[in-house]
Amino acid sequence: MAKQKLKRVDLIFSKDCTCKDILAVALKRPKEEIVKDLIDSGLKGRGGAGFPTGLKWKMAMEEKSNKKYVICNADEGEPGTFKDREILDRVGLKVLGGMALASYVTGAREGFIYLRSEYKFLIPKLENLLEKFHVWMDEFDLDFKVNLFIGGGAYVCGEETSLIESMEGKRGEPRNKPPYPTNQGYLGKPTVVNNVETLVYALMIMYIGSEKFKSMGFEGSTGSKLFSVSGDTPKAGIYELELGMTLEQFVKEFGDGDAKAVQVGGASGFCVPRKRFKETHIGYQGGLEGFSLPTGGSMMIFNSSRSMYNVLHNYLDFFEEESCGQCTPCRVGCQQLLKGVEAVKRGEKSQKYLDDLLRLSDTMKLTAKCGLGQSVANSFSSIVENFREEMIY
Amino acid sequence: MAEKMIKLTIDGKVISVPEGTTLFEAAKLEKVKIPTLCYHQDLCVAGNCRVCVVEVEGWRVLPAACATPAMEGMVVFTNSPKVRRARKDVLALLVSEHSTQCTTCYRSTNCELQELAAEYNIDNEIYLNLLKDKTFTVDDSSWAIEKDETKCIRCQRCVRTCAELQKVNALDVIKKGADMKIATFFDTVMSDVVCTNCGQCINRCPTGALTERRYIDEIWEAIGDPNKHVAVQTAPAVRVALGEMLGYEPGVRVTGKMAAALKHLGFDSVLDTDFSADLTIMEEGHELIDRLKRKLVDGEDVALPMFTSCSPGWIKFIEHAYPDYLDHLSTCKSPQQMFGALLKTYYADKKKIDPKSIVSVSVMPCSAKKYEAKRIEMNDSGMQDVDYVMTTRELGHMIRQSGVNFKELKDGNFDKFMGDSTGAAVIFGATGGVMEAALRTAYEVLTGREVPFDGLKITPVRGMEGIREASIKLENVLPDFSFLEGIEVKVAIAHGLTNAAQIMDNLVIGESPYHFVEVMACPGGCIGGGGQPIPTNAEIRKARAAAIYDEDEKKVLRKSHENPDVQRIYKDFLGKPLGHKSHELLHTKYTRRERV
């Protein structure tokens, strides 16, 4: 396969077209065709989990139910991610357009934007957009109403079933699956939960066509996505890039010339050391030789002045607080990893204890109840494996 | 409609199970034991302890067997190296935030975590001890229930019990992450919240995090004091469950051995709560007739239906949750408290014992009775009527401590005088039993004839259905009760407070057709009480209930009004039901309580 290049893309924030024009065309098409387009495009969820969007909509579409819901997941809490805020701030109508499309396809009459509490300052702006949007819905004769739902401040609510629990007035704890939300979601009804960015891409695929979208990226990881770049970089910010670039290309563009590691996917993601930059691609698993790492968009660059122990400690401290606490591996495991690296650093435990903790992190990945719980130990294992000496001395 | 069947492979064996069966259930059908901690037969599936993980071919993760439905073609391994390693780690994690002072734990040898930790050879030292950094507390504020956070493994069985079975919601999950724990409203002490002391949480707690407040040492102390006359009463449901503490299978009745053991322990009098259960029927039955008369003849505004008041968990529940309906409760004290009040008056007098030297002990299937004994209303003898209440479990411990070989004991008898019982009293221990006993007596009082049921078995009120209804038509009543002629008496039975709440909610909206309702706080009635041996589940409760009904059938006397002790006390002491003395000693009143 040809070497992927780092290529900038301009879809999410592009001003080429209006959301209304795209909807005007799309909402006249048979919904099966729309689903087919999305499936063909290969679009996967941009929140991090990477479930095929077209398939999700298809499953909800095929459910027989008097009520269905569309929920926009704007509970962006992964450390290092800030793209959803930017999207809602700059092109909120496109998000609503994506929701309208989902409503049209699935038959949902009610939608919600689950907005994280930290983004409350966006409420006035979003309320204005909603007013405008609901007028459009009348014009399009689409019976669809969107409400804002404000989260309470809990990282785990980014997990779709926790988000639903939270909307039902409960603690935001992940559910057992199956049933999946497309079958039994909000209030027990078929529900589509999509990330902010995913919804915009769904809309933009209607505009550019699935072929064009698919022509970007690589097999299994088509299209582009937004990257939130932070850390030791002179160019911190949001960038829309084609999927498939290597970390070497990424660091060349965004690093400060001294990058020793990149954390891909936030605190629940993987830390890649310099020696692996070349062989590591950004995209969903499989499809390319070497490693390919998925991300919700968080890209944190660390230069050689950084202590990877401090970085890991910060992540573990985050999870020790943000685990919902429901299941044993995540609740107790996170505490053990945190206290464990502290004990090794202080010399109270021998460096061999790191191996015990690595084995524990495997168990956490295998046995935690939800997708987040299964990934909380990723940063631990990837940092300890690659920067072991920094954990000890 | 034929059930859809799912074919899957478990540990190499192809099996077929109905759609919707979980992997845990499927394995159980194959007699494969998968360890569990948060799972409990009586409760909804939580899937949070992760001890029951299994390996499924082609799956990236190990799913929880309790929460994963069998799917067509699945290939499941319940004991692969991957599974064993994962389970071991999960158990080690639980142990790392658990107080491992097993030698001093009340639940030692009856603890599910201890059992699994031993089974999987968990090394206590592998992970750091997290308890050191926690501010965990032991809450012993309640007269009935102790809550020890250092032993809690967050399985949430108690929370589900309190919400699903009991609708009390005293306990809930609070905070998250490392701070997540089980607590009351704002972590208030247990004595000051809506807890009904029913103890169902204790029965389902896999560890020693929730236990009853114990009085074993105090009771031994009293027995050893030559200046004390220590009298013990035992509730009907104890005799069909005590055996489980002492090596018997559920459902084995040990009435005679229990009486013998109590004497062996050194109690000065070994008496039977059955006596006051029969007395309760006399008082409560007449109270019902009186209420009906005041309503039908005198046109008074009388609260109906009348609810039974034997279950102290139910009493505290209604006081908190439905305080506007306290006048529906029978004013009768529970059998335990009737017994207590009479022990230090009537009994002391007859036996020429200084009531001040009497130590009144009761053995109950119940934790709420501990609280009931401490209520300020329960001092009608001039002092605390019942001094110590112990559970079936505590008695089991005492018998073990005493060194007696329980299984080898020859059957003994209760002492005469407040030791007689009837089959009607015995069945108090099972849901529907009070109702059945009341109907046997009331029907006869009103008509002069036995209840029209074969062998006195009023089957419509029996069973394990959450709410049961029955009616009995009164015809050819005795002249004194002509106002009841032709009336169809409607009754209902509820057990488990969630079911009780349903009856209450119907009453609140004015849709309660009943005259008389029996409510027991615990699922199954007292045989499933919060003081009974652990574990509990539907089969065990059924076995205990069967043993109760069997005892009833074998009794010569099966109607409360035929109890010779009861007849004597009315003749010698009380006069008549609802008489002056009865009101003084056997009836009580209730208190409105807050909702938090």
Place this chain on the structure above:
Amino acid sequence: MRKRESAIRAAVQKHGKERKNLLPVLHEVKQINNYLSRSDISEIAAEMGLSSAHVYGVASFYHFLDLEARGQNIIWVCKTISCYMKGSNDIMLALEDALKIKLGETTSDGKFTLLQTNCIGWCHKGPAMLINDHPYTDLTPEKVQNIIDEYYKK
């Protein structure tokens, strides 16, 4: 007291008694005193037909549904990695200095409470903080002093 009770009733009325409206109700009631008190929680529970312990359990799950008394303004300093790398500790020190309180405390005039929180989504412009709902980014110790001064002028 009266006012608070009727405000709770009004909040429940506005959003509806169904359990799904619990978070909106909690958010709204929190605004009355900038935190949720014991009696707030138990009254919300009573109004919505839920158990008090349960409503407490739900509220305690979420960072921004404060269950302890707070000042008029709550400062949440982001402590997560990107802000930490850009010096959030110095920002915390500057705030402690400017307000003469420690992390977790409230100023004696009741004007500010100083707290930390996890990632608030301004990683490219760290260090960042929220004062109530409003984000402040690219902070420096000098900038922090000015922001606090501005609040005191208001």
